[in-house]
Amino acid sequence: MKKFTTSPTQETAFTVSQLNRQIQQLLEASLPWILVEGEISNLAKPSSGHWYFSLKDDRAQIRCAMFKGKNNAVRFQPKDGDMVRLRARVTFYGPRGDCQLSVESMESAGEGALQQAFERLKNTLQIEGLFDPKHKKPLPTKPERVAIITSPVGAAVRDMVTTFRRRFPLTELTVLPSLVQGQDAARNVLKQLRRADESGYFDAIILGRGGGSLEDLWSFNDETLARAIFAANTPIVSAVGHEVDFTIADFVADMRAATPTAAAELLSPDRTQLIRQIEQQENQLTRHISRILEQNQQQLDFLTRRIRHPKERIDQQQNQLAQLKRRLQQGMQRQIQDHQTRSDNLAHRLAKNSPARRIEQNKQTLQHMDTRLARALQSTLTSKQTAFGRLVEKLNLVSPLNTLSRGYAIASKDKQVIRSVADVSKDDKIAIRVEDGTITASVSSKRRNRKAL
Numbered sequence: 001m002k003k004f005t006t007s008p009t010q011e012t013a014f015t016v017s018q019l020n021r022q023i024q025q026l027l028e029a030s031l032p033w034i035l036v037e038g039e040i041s042n043l044a045k046p047s048s049g050h051w052y053f054s055l056k057d058d059r060a061q062i063r064c065a066m067f068k069g070k071n072n073a074v075r076f077q078p079k080d081g082d083m084v085r086l087r088a089r090v091t092f093y094g095p096r097g098d099c100q101l102s103v104e105s106m107e108s109a110g111e112g113a114l115q116q117a118f119e120r121l122k123n124t125l126q127i128e129g130l131f132d133p134k135h136k137k138p139l140p141t142k143p144e145r146v147a148i149i150t151s152p153v154g155a156a157v158r159d160m161v162t163t164f165r166r167r168f169p170l171t172e173l174t175v176l177p178s179l180v181q182g183q184d185a186a187r188n189v190l191k192q193l194r195r196a197d198e199s200g201y202f203d204a205i206i207l208g209r210g211g212g213s214l215e216d217l218w219s220f221n222d223e224t225l226a227r228a229i230f231a232a233n234t235p236i237v238s239a240v241g242h243e244v245d246f247t248i249a250d251f252v253a254d255m256r257a258a259t260p261t262a263a264a265e266l267l268s269p270d271r272t273q274l275i276r277q278i279e280q281q282e283n284q285l286t287r288h289i290s291r292i293l294e295q296n297q298q299q300l301d302f303l304t305r306r307i308r309h310p311k312e313r314i315d316q317q318q319n320q321l322a323q324l325k326r327r328l329q330q331g332m333q334r335q336i337q338d339h340q341t342r343s344d345n346l347a348h349r350l351a352k353n354s355p356a357r358r359i360e361q362n363k364q365t366l367q368h369m370d371t372r373l374a375r376a377l378q379s380t381l382t383s384k385q386t387a388f389g390r391l392v393e394k395l396n397l398v399s400p401l402n403t404l405s406r407g408y409a410i411a412s413k414d415k416q417v418i419r420s421v422a423d424v425s426k427d428d429k430i431a432i433r434v435e436d437g438t439i440t441a442s443v444s445s446k447r448r449n450r451k452a453l
Contacts, residue, residue: 020094027099031090036101037109040082051078055086055101064088066103073244074106075213083109087244105244114214118221121248125223130230130252137235137254143203143267145172147196149189150208152177156260160208160239163264168271174202180209185219190228197232204235204267207249208260211242220247229253239263404435421446 014022038055045051049068054061064086066074078084085108088101107115125131146164150157152175164171176192179185189207196205207220207229219225220240229236229252238253239260250256257263396402400410410433411418418424424443432439 017094020092020097024092024094027090027092033087033089033104035085035087037083037085040078040084041080043078043080051103053078053080055084063098063100064103065100066106070104070244071106073211073242076108078106085109114218118214118248121221121223121226122251125226125248125252130226135230139235139237139255139266140203142168142269143171145174145202146267147174147176147202147205148208149176149178149192149196149205150260151180154210156208156210156239159259159261160206160264163261164268166271167265167268168274171268179219181212181216181219186222186225189219190222190225193225193228193232193236197234200233202234204237205232206237206239206257206260206263206267207253208239208263209241210260211245217241217245217247220249222248225249226252237263237266401435404433409434409439421448 036055038057038061041054041056041061043051043053049071051066051071053064053066055064056062084106086101086103087105088103090099091102092099129135148157148160150160157175161173161175164173174196176196178188178192180189193205193207196202209217209220211217217240220238226248229238229249235255236253237255237257238247238249239257239262240247240249243258255266257266404410411430412433413424413428413430416423418430424430424446426443426445428443430441430443432441
């Protein structure tokens with residue numbers, strides 16, 4: 001893809017066709033499939049069978065084209081003014097520089113009761129997480145046994161069987177017949193699904209039928225069937241209707257196939273491709289064996305060149321043995337000298353650090369420390385005695401007993417010191433503490449001192 005490049009001297013410009021081609025690639029890559037609603041206007045149906053129209057709302061419009069192979073599946077006759085919902089791809093026509101929608105499917109925007117019920121159930125199951133990709137089981141790459149739940153007659157079952165037989169005839173197919181349309185269809189499909197899943201015999205299960213209207217496909221929008229698909233242990237492929245048809249079973253299944261034939265292709269490896277892979281692996285194995293043989297031959301040639309007369313090997317080994325003997329003797333002599341030197345050094349250090357000498361030094365140090373400790377204890381004791389004497393003198397100065405010795409007394413009521421005449425009443429029993437004992441008295445009267453003016 002060509003890009004603008006900027007340099008100090010020049011700029012590279014797009015041609016118009018290059019610009020349109022890049023616009024086309026960007027649009028079609030970023031908006032592969034979209035759903036859009038609007039009003040049809042300027043609808044044209046030429047003899048070619050294609051439909052051309054514009055889709056608009058109150059502010060904008062865009063051109064649309066729906067080709068003959070697609071509009072045949074539309075279940076109503078559109079006209080100007082109809083509100084529709086389109087599933088389309090955004091395309092860009094480079095020669096004219098026009099942007100338009102290539103329409104794949106069209107349905108009326110005013111859906112009936114079935115469509116509303118479909119949307120309600122879809123929203124409910126989606127909120128519950130039944131569509132979450134993390135619950136999807138992977139499909140087997142080469143399933144040996146596949147169950148097909150569909151009508152035993154019709155194009156869908158023939159297409160699936162034919163596709164399996166063409167692509168990989170070794171797959172064992174079991175068709176479990178069921179109604180796929182009508183009042184009892186959902187119950188029939190559910191019964192066969194549970195039967196196949198509970199058997200544990202099959203590697204995968206296909207739910208399939210051909211295309212039809214929303215009403216025709218309604219049995220595959222059954223809530224009980226959807227929950228059974230979600231709870232199944234066997235991987236399930238939903239192949240209901242054509243590419244533009246969607247059912248609840250498609251969203252819950254482990255894989256949705258656009259058509260029954262596509263489902264068979266998903267579960268059947270291509271025989272031609274497998275044969276090609278086997279041939280490629282055979283060629284790779286042949287080349288690998290050839291390389292190993294060549295490497296072994298080269299190694300054999302190398303070893304052959306290295307083979308010598310036994311006497312030559314013996315002489316070489318005797319020389320090596322003599323050299324090793326000399327090196328061993330020299331090494332032993334060096335070790336003996338090293339050990340002698342280390343022994344002399346240790347003897348000198350031992351004499352220098354004799355235990356008797358160390359003990360005498362430690363005894364002197366201990367005596368010196370005992371003397372210092374005794375002095376320190378005596379000094380501390382004297383200091384503490386002096387401080388204690390000072391504290392006793394201070395305590396005596398403020399002691400209530402010292403006050404009593406000077407002729408004072410302390411009166412109390414119920415073991416509480418009397419500080420005011422308000423603390424006693426007439427006839428109260430009080431205790432009076434003097435220096436040498438306690439006097440018990442009774443209050444006959446009380447008088448409050450006058451405050452100084």
